[in-house]
Amino acid sequence: MSAAVGDAEREARLGLSCVVEPGSLEVARAVAEHGAIAVWAGLRGGSGALARRASALDLTAVARQAVDAGARFVIPGDAEWPRGLDDLGAVSTRAITPAELGGLPLGIWLRGPASVAARSVAIVGSRASTAYGEGVAADLAADLAEAGVAVISGGAYGIDAAAHRGALAGGGATVAVLACGVDVAYPQGNASLLAAIAAEHLVLSELAPGSHPTRVRFLARNRLIAAATSAVVVVEAAHRSGARNTASWARALGRPLLAVPGPITSAGSVTPNQLIRDHVAEAVTGAADVLEIIGRAGEDLAPELPPDAPRPVDALPADLLGLFEALPGRGGIAAGDLALRLARELPRVIIDLGRLEEAGLALQLPDGRWKIRPGGAG
Amino acid sequence: MSAAVGDAEREARLGLSCVVEPGSLEVARAVAEHGAIAVWAGLRGGSGALARRASALDLTAVARQAVDAGARFVIPGDAEWPRGLDDLGAVSTRAITPAELGGLPLGIWLRGPASVAARSVAIVGSRASTAYGEGVAADLAADLAEAGVAVISGGAYGIDAAAHRGALAGGGATVAVLACGVDVAYPQGNASLLAAIAAEHLVLSELAPGSHPTRVRFLARNRLIAAATSAVVVVEAAHRSGARNTASWARALGRPLLAVPGPITSAGSVTPNQLIRDHVAEAVTGAADVLEIIGRAGEDLAPELPPDAPRPVDALPADLLGLFEALPGRGGIAAGDLALRLARELPRVIIDLGRLEEAGLALQLPDGRWKIRPGGAG
Structure with a gap:
């Protein structure tokens, strides 16, 4: 914990990240304009609930909890800072709801031996998934992992869990980006999966260890998934789903947005089919399509016949x-x-x-x- | 049978259509250049197998068989001639295989009380269909039929039969376009379906009554399906399928080509998913999408929420x-x-x-x- 040893910038960002809700565009803008040190000092010298929380914050206790959790705090400029996140500092959130949520994270918490890979794909979708969606997510993740592409997802039930498990099965890298502390097993049913990811790969969060998820935190988290990756694949999601929010972030950030077609009779395929129908997402039918789109030809994957290649x-x-x-x-x-x-x-x-x-x-x-x-x- | 009562143009086209294989671009071009009467006279005065067949043709017997079959022969300019077929006279077949097959039909045979509707949609796909594809075809056909759009298909097993049955169930119009005579029950298992369509709606073919299907005739038939309709929907088709050929005709003729997404794990959805992925076809998730694309807003169908319509x-x-x-x-x-x-x-x-x-x-x-x-x- 460098923050505990006198790095003022790091300490300011650590402090801010402990008392400010993630994704506060207001704070992100203030930090961009005045610097984290000035904003942190101003907050502690102010009045109101936030100021009281800032003054009461025991950074030594935070540092101790981080050590216990095996978590490290990483800020912009650090070697482990995922470069993709920097795009969050410039992107307009006007097309995203809620539009007041966004901005460069003050810092991120990492747990696990890995770093965010330069080439990674987010596989996202509903918690309420079908066997089809889970199978597709797992296969896609395994094939991408085998091709050397890290699989990023949100650690939730359903599509997220299937994607993480598929990547692990494919012997590849996977990153869980959480809406709670990197040491918090949420959802409880994925505790062993999250522990396995933390033990061999990487768990990432904007929230201090011990933090619990809220709806706003899920929304803030979605922007990190989109920003940290080379492309976002929506596997299965109902008409209303957090995956749509992640999709909006991918679009705003200029990340290729991909979707897996599914039965038009399945509620879980409503969102991917609509994104494809409305030309918002590119349809992908397997890992080869994803690899082609992110510009890395999978040499070991058999090329498909062009659709209208004439037979003799x-x-x-x-x-x-x-x-x-x-x-x-x-x-x-x-x-x-x-x-x-x-x-x-x-x-x-x-x-x-x-x-x-x-x-x-x-x-x-x-x-x-x-x-x-x-x-x-x- | 006007052909039997002295109309030379009609008699020439009838004769030609009885001895020439359908979709002969060579004959269609000769007729366009010299007229059917001259080509028919030239053929009968020539030598070779075709000429012998032309000379031996008993038009009175053909007329008798047509009356027995309840079939009428319709030529360009007749009230019942489907206007869409005229596009076949001008279209380039270069992008279609086999490229030597095409052209304006010499005439068509109709059986049944209806005519080809001005607004119709072709629903096409594999004979080897899945329950998903059949359900989608039937529902789509029923919804289109209810919206007053005729459903055209090829009378085959699988998707074709499901589309015809769906249209009948929806109380709407349906047209079977065959690769054999309008009086030939092919495939035999669809005999009662074809009889029902002939009794209440319309069976259409380029082939004289009594003719049996061949692979070339299926290919020639596909161009009629595409030309006679306002749009072509591919519901389910494996990598290699006649539906791909119909799709190529739709593209060449400028008919909107639509496809229904399906599971990427299903062989039957390989072609529609590929057509969508490669931006060759528009994805449709229901009749409302089809109606919107063919420019007839279905007033009684609830409009869908735009994909990113923000909730309050x-x-x-x-x-x-x-x-x-x-x-x-x-x-x-x-x-x-x-x-x-x-x-x-x-x-x-x-x-x-x-x-x-x-x-x-x-x-x-x-x-x-x-x-x-x-x-x-x-």
């Missing part, structure tokens, strides 16, 4: 196609029989069989009969 | 949001208790409660306590 067969003129269709896949047929069956002149059929052979679609057997060339129609 | 609550500044969150939905809470609970000054809390009341979010009870205004947060 599709390129055939109608008369050759009719002839090709008449060829058997097994055994063989004589050219004369083909001519009879198709009511075409034999010389024409023989010429056309030659053209099919040239195109790699037909094969003449040793006995002179013809069949489809295996693999030629694929 | 979402627009609240963080401090008001915290106060709103502390209000009970049932019973009430005194302002003084709120101030204690939130550690805020009482005058501030009273002022903010007034602001929430103004925003329609808080309600003061007769006893002075406060609660959430019912419906205010929705």
Whole structure:
């Protein structure tokens, strides 16, 4: 805890982050204008509930609790400060609700041996998820993790937990960004998952150790998820969902916003399908799409066929196609029989069989009969 | 059968349509350049298999079979000629495979009491459909039918059949466009469905009564589905599917191409999801989206909320949001208790409660306590 050893800037930011609600645009602006030290001094010298809380704050006790929690406090400029967060200092929150919430964090708390990776993808979605959404989140996370991309999520039930678990299963990095202290097991049911992430990877929060989540803190937290990542993927979310708020942050921050299509009959796919329909998000059908969009071609992932790539067969003129269709896949047929069956002149059929052979679609057997060339129609 | 009573143009087109494979661009171009009468006369005076077939054609027998089948032959300029088909005379087939297949039909056969509606939507997809795809196709068709939009499809198993059945269930119009004669029950399992469509609505084909389907005829048929409709919706189709061919025709003809998102884990949703992902098709999540795109606002369909329409609550500044969150939905809470609970000054809390009341979010009870205004947060 460098804050306990006399770094005035660090101490001011630590103090502010302990008494001010996260995401206060007002405080963020004051700090940007006057500096954290002046704002902290002004707050402690003022009156009102906040000032009383600031004066009563025991930074030594905070430092002790942080040590107990295994948490470190990181401020802008520190090596571990995720560079993406800096974008929060400049972005307009006008298109985001509530518009009064935003701004550069005063500092962040980290717990765990890792740092935020330069290349990471946020996988977000509903707590009330379906088996489809959880399966997709886990698979996507595992594939991204295997491709060396860290998976960031919010540590909640449902899609978040599936994404973290998928990343762990894929042997990759994962970061849980919480709306409570990095030492607080919330939700309780994810306690062991969060402990595993803290033990091997990273838990991140804007809130001091011991802090509990509130709705406003969830909203403030969402901006960190969007800012810390290279792209945000909405896997499953109902019409009203926190994932929509994270999506708005991604848009405001210029992060690619991606969404996974799902059944139009599923409430959980309403938000991703709407984001895609309204051209707010790009549709992704797997990790390869995500990797392509964040500009890192997954060399080990098989490239998909372009949607309209013609098969050799599709390129055939109608008369050759009719002839090709008449060829058997097994055994063989004589050219004369083909001519009879198709009511075409034999010389024409023989010429056309030659053209099919040239195109790699037909094969003449040793006995002179013809069949489809295996693999030629694929 | 006007063709049997001396109309040379009609007789020429009838004759040609009986001996030439549908979708022969070569013949369509010759007819456009020289007229059907000249092409028909030239063909009958020529040599080769086609000429022999033309000379042997018994138009009286064709007419008799048509009467037996309840089929009528319609040519460009007739009142019943679907105007959309005319677009086939001008469109380039370069982006479509096979590129040699296309052109204005020589004529079409109709069976059933209806005509092709001015406003219709094609619902297309795989024969190998899932319960999801069939349910979506049927619901979409029923909703479109109820909104007065005819549903066009190909009479096949799977998505086609579900679309036709949905339209019938919705009490609306439906048209089956076949790759065989309008009197041929193909596939056999859809015989009663096709009979019902012919009895109450319309079966359409480019092929003479009694003709059987071939792969080329399916491909030729697909262009009629796209051309006859206001938009094409791909509900479910695997990576390789005839629906992709119909989709290419829709694009070439400038018809809106729509697709229904589905699970990325379902083979049946691979094509619609890819078309959406690649911005080839617009995603639709229901009939309202389709109606909006074809320019007919469904007045009886509830408009959906725009994706980012802020709720009043979402627009609240963080401090008001915290106060709103502390209000009970049932019973009430005194302002003084709120101030204690939130550690805020009482005058501030009273002022903010007034602001929430103004925003329609808080309600003061007769006893002075406060609660959430019912419906205010929705």
